[in-house]
Amino acid sequence: xxxxxxxxxxxxxxxxxxxxxxxxxxxxxxxxxxxxxxxxxxxxxxxxxxxxxxxxxxxxxxxxxxxxxxxxxxxxxxxxxxxxxxxxxxxxxxxxxxxxxxxxxxxxxxxxxxxxxxxxxxxxxxxxxxxxxxxxxxxxxxxxxxxxxxxxxxxxxxxxxxxxxxxxxxxxxxxxxxxxxxxxxxxxxxxxxxxxxxxxxxxxxxxxxxxxxxxxxxxxxxxxxxxxxxxxxxxxxxxxxxxxxxxxxxxxxxxxxxxxxxxxxxxxxxxxxxxxxxxxxxxxxxxxxxxxxxxxxxxxxxxxxxxxxxxxxxxxxxxxxxx
Amino acid sequence: xxxxxxxxxxxxxxxxxxxxxxxxxxxxxxxxxxxxxxxxxxxxxxxxxxxxxxxxxxxxxxxxxxxxxxxxxxxxxxxxxxxxxxxxxxxxxxxxxxxxxxxxxxxxxxxxxxxxxxxxxxxxxxxxxxxxxxxxxxxxxxxxxxxxxxxxxxxxxxxxxxxxxxxxxxxxxxxxxxxxxxxxxxxxxxxxxxxxxxxxxxxxxxxxxxxxxxxxxxxxxxxxxxxxxxxxxxxxxxxxxxxxxxxxxxxxxxxxxxxxxxxxxxxxxxxxxxxxxxxxxxxxxxxxxxxxxxxxxxxxxxxxxxxxxxxxxxxxxxxxxxxxxxxxxxxxxxxxxxxxxxxxxxxxxxxxxxxxxxxxxxxxxxxxxxxxxxxxxxxxxxxxxxxxxxxxxxxxxxxxxxxxxxxxxxxxxxxxxxxxxxxxxxxxxxxxxxxxxxxxxxxxxxxxxxxxxxxxxxxxxxxxxxxxxxxxxxxxxxxxxxxxxxxxxxxxxxxxxxxxxxxxxxxxxxxxxxxxxxxxxxxxxxxxxxxxxxxxxxxxxxxxxxxxxxxxxxxxx
Numbered sequence: 001x002x003x004x005x006x007x008x009x010x011x012x013x014x015x016x017x018x019x020x021x022x023x024x025x026x027x028x029x030x031x032x033x034x035x036x037x038x039x040x041x042x043x044x045x046x047x048x049x050x051x052x053x054x055x056x057x058x059x060x061x062x063x064x065x066x067x068x069x070x071x072x073x074x075x076x077x078x079x080x081x082x083x084x085x086x087x088x089x090x091x092x093x094x095x096x097x098x099x100x101x102x103x104x105x106x107x108x109x110x111x112x113x114x115x116x117x118x119x120x121x122x123x124x125x126x127x128x129x130x131x132x133x134x135x136x137x138x139x140x141x142x143x144x145x146x147x148x149x150x151x152x153x154x155x156x157x158x159x160x161x162x163x164x165x166x167x168x169x170x171x172x173x174x175x176x177x178x179x180x181x182x183x184x185x186x187x188x189x190x191x192x193x194x195x196x197x198x199x200x201x202x203x204x205x206x207x208x209x210x211x212x213x214x215x216x217x218x219x220x221x222x223x224x225x226x227x228x229x230x231x232x233x234x235x236x237x238x239x240x241x242x243x244x245x246x247x248x249x250x251x252x253x254x255x256x257x258x259x260x261x262x263x264x265x266x267x268x269x270x271x272x273x274x275x276x277x278x279x280x281x282x283x284x285x286x287x288x289x290x291x292x293x294x295x296x297x298x299x300x301x302x303x304x305x306x307x308x309x310x311x312x313x314x315x316x317x318x319x320x321x322x323x
Numbered sequence: 324x325x326x327x328x329x330x331x332x333x334x335x336x337x338x339x340x341x342x343x344x345x346x347x348x349x350x351x352x353x354x355x356x357x358x359x360x361x362x363x364x365x366x367x368x369x370x371x372x373x374x375x376x377x378x379x380x381x382x383x384x385x386x387x388x389x390x391x392x393x394x395x396x397x398x399x400x401x402x403x404x405x406x407x408x409x410x411x412x413x414x415x416x417x418x419x420x421x422x423x424x425x426x427x428x429x430x431x432x433x434x435x436x437x438x439x440x441x442x443x444x445x446x447x448x449x450x451x452x453x454x455x456x457x458x459x460x461x462x463x464x465x466x467x468x469x470x471x472x473x474x475x476x477x478x479x480x481x482x483x484x485x486x487x488x489x490x491x492x493x494x495x496x497x498x499x500x501x502x503x504x505x506x507x508x509x510x511x512x513x514x515x516x517x518x519x520x521x522x523x524x525x526x527x528x529x530x531x532x533x534x535x536x537x538x539x540x541x542x543x544x545x546x547x548x549x550x551x552x553x554x555x556x557x558x559x560x561x562x563x564x565x566x567x568x569x570x571x572x573x574x575x576x577x578x579x580x581x582x583x584x585x586x587x588x589x590x591x592x593x594x595x596x597x598x599x600x601x602x603x604x605x606x607x608x609x610x611x612x613x614x615x616x617x618x619x620x621x622x623x624x625x626x627x628x629x630x631x632x633x634x635x636x637x638x639x640x641x642x643x644x645x646x647x648x649x650x651x652x653x654x655x656x657x658x659x660x661x662x663x664x665x666x667x668x669x670x671x672x673x674x675x676x677x678x679x680x681x682x683x684x685x686x687x688x689x690x691x692x693x694x695x696x697x698x699x700x701x702x703x704x705x706x707x708x709x710x711x712x713x714x715x716x717x718x719x720x721x722x723x724x725x726x727x728x729x730x731x732x733x734x735x736x737x738x739x740x741x742x743x744x745x746x747x748x749x750x751x752x753x754x755x756x757x758x759x760x761x762x763x764x765x766x767x768x769x770x771x772x773x774x775x776x777x778x779x780x781x782x783x784x785x786x787x788x789x790x791x792x793x794x795x796x797x798x799x800x801x802x803x804x805x806x807x808x809x810x811x812x813x814x815x816x817x818x819x820x821x822x823x824x825x826x827x828x829x830x831x832x833x834x835x836x837x838x839x840x841x842x843x844x845x846x847x848x849x850x851x852x853x854x855x856x857x858x859x860x861x862x863x864x865x866x867x868x869x870x871x872x873x874x875x876x877x878x879x880x
């Protein structure tokens with residue numbers, strides 16, 4: 001069983017590397033910015049990416065079909081999607097905030113996939129007749145890339161909400177014990193100052209106003225990243241749902257069946273369509289759109305895992321109780 | 324459109340501005356003077372050079388595909404106003420046309436204004452999402468008793484939700500309930516209203532070139548920069564190289580890129596309307612039916628299909644008779660089913676074969692608007708020889724056990740058939756591959772494959788399983804909405820992809836030797852400043868001999 005050994009090795013490497021990455025991120029986030037460590041984490045994420053890619057390829061090679069046929073494989077693919085979205089801004093510029101958010105996402109999906117809950121599903125299964133189609137690759141890959149992008153984007157929105165409401169909470173009297181939490185956010189903000197800017201500001205303005213300024217800068221940056229990633233995810237989701245509909249018309253006799261999974265994918269689509277529309281209107285942009293995106297975050301998980309948990313409907317291949 | 328010269332420049336206060344704390348103050352260096360190029364110094368001469376540029380906007384805009392760098396008079400200039408997105412900017416031009424027409428006209432405008440309201444549309448989308456979610460939590464299409472039991476009046480869910488609500492609102496069939504369909508229709512109306520009142524005018528606005536004549540206005544943009552010792556012609560050339568369409572008029576410049584990205588959302592809305600229309604057509608004009616046919620039997624298409632709506636009109640193809648030549652199953656080495664196949668012959672009214680195809684899951688048959696899908700299967704009969712007599716056909720019945728795997732069974736009586744407690748041989752099958760046989764006492768006797776011709780001796784009688792006859796579960800449908808829906812799908816995919824493009828606009832103004840440049844973009848707000856800085860780095864700095872500079876100075880002022 002070369003296959004299973006190889007798979008094991010790759011899983012463990014990616015898992016441990018990613019844990020190291022997270023601890024590096026925590027250190028740099030909370031304690032100090034160490035450039036060397038940051039470079040290390042970047043490299044580690046690339047290693048993880050290649051491990052997950054290797055994992056998917058070995059599975060593909062040994063099972064003879066694309067590794068999208070059950071929940072385990074789709075979770076691995078999801079974490080692969082996360083690492084892709086991590087890599088893209090990596091090449092552009094220092095975008096530490098994204099990797100701080102994405103790296104834990106990767107470990108959660110990886111951890112969940114490899115945890116005891118799903119051990120039964122690790123051996124690759126055969127494809128049921130309904131899945132034997134060229135649409136499988138298009139539909140599933142687009143859906144999961146879409147989920148990965150939307151999850152990243154909506155996590156950024158959750159971060160915006162946390163930072164914004166932390167400001168509100170600060171003004172309330174009973175919040176002294178929250179100060180330690182606040183400090184960690186200050187570190188995040190300061191990290192995003194460029195060196196000269198920091199000097200500039202320190203010279204020019206008092207600390208408190210600069211803090212507010214950088215907070216709003218930081219929120220704006222998060223917001224723009226979130227918008228960009230969610231638009232991309234929305235694009236993938238649209239293509240995924242539509243290709244799924246075309247496939248359903250080939251396999252099940254109707255392009256839309258109001259199957260629970262389909263319905264929830266459509267709900268996700270609607271919620272993120274609302275998000276994109278809230279951004280059209282300047283008045284309700286900002287916090288409101290972040291709230292919508294955070295709702296979207298929950299809904300993706302309902303759509304992706306919740307429906308599978310129930311194992312109902314036509315999409316029951318991905319359920320926990322398969323076989 | 325040409326006459327609509329509407330200087331809304333003042334109106335253009337930028338709401339998007341949040342920062343720009345570190346604005347660079349334009350510096351003036353007296354030693355280096357602005358050097359105009361020879362051609363530029365002669366301002367009366369009209370200069371126009373054109374460069375071809377591929378703009379990816381599907382011919383939606385009527386702008387020439389050439390970049391015009393000319394001193395000739397430009398098309399009218401109006402600042403496109405982001406407020407227009409907010410809707411409700413219906414141009415009111417009613418000159419009190421008396422009577423009913425005027426009233427209707429006013430009413431239509433009012434209705435359009437209400438429908439195109441964005442918060443209303445968002446509310447509709449939220450409601451639809453909520454109803455859809457609710458539809459997955461309440462079991463759909465059950466018998467009334469089910470709801471009586473699960474949503475009783477004495478223990479209401481959440482304190483109020485009982486079966487009365489479900490039946491009153493039609494939540495037992497959510498996706499065809501009046502409230503749900505009504506919401507969808509309302510959303511469709513909002514889509515139409517928004518497309519008509521907001522998006523189509525937006526196209527007109529985007530087509531206009533707009534120049535900015537004051538450096539103040541340019542500095543107020545999301546991105547702005549002052550370039551000392553630069554010429555606006557250089558800026559134009561560099562922007563052209565980067566794929567912008569550049570328009571130059573005197574000292575002012577306007578350039579844009581990715582206009583398609585701004586126009587594509589209109590396409591998204593139209594595609595959605597197309598899908599909704601196609602869906603309605605599907606619901607109103609389809610025929611559906613399913614049938615389980617044992618291998619070797621026939622059925623007529625028209626007998627199976629039933630109309631789904633008032634627009635369902637049968638066609639000639641409904642007289643086609645379908646003969647199931649063969650039903651078979653493919654297996655993996657492990658014994659699991661890999662594929663179901665049915666060999667079908669289509670016979671016309673004269674009994675002539677018009678088509679023959681082996682269908683499988685994911686590979687349906689299409690004929691005259693009818694689509695035949697392989698969706699289900701069962702085992703109809705077992706052919707056996709008993710003591711070399713027969714063959715007998717034993718009908719198989721589906722047995723329900725825990726789990727959803729199929730199991731079929733039949734029974735061959737042994738001995739006196741008329742006695743009250745007749746005993747016999749039981750035969751069970753999960754698929755067409757192997758038959759499990761049990762003797763009179765219910766003890767396992769053996770497994771035989773059909774076609775193996777291997778006899779088995781049970782309770783003194785020799786049994787040969789000759790064949791297992793499967794029956795094929797077929798779904799039939801006609802759906803006139805599919806072409807429309809597919810067209811909508813295609814358009815939606817395309818326009819969503821194009822919508823990801825960012826529409827960037829750049830304005831520049833030659834102010835002495837300094838070029839003030841500003842720009843904004845609607846989507847890629849993060850990347851835009853970097854991209855601009857890269858471009859601006861390429862703009863050459865002008866080093867100058869003093870004699871020429873004096874000349875230009877006088878000309879500029």
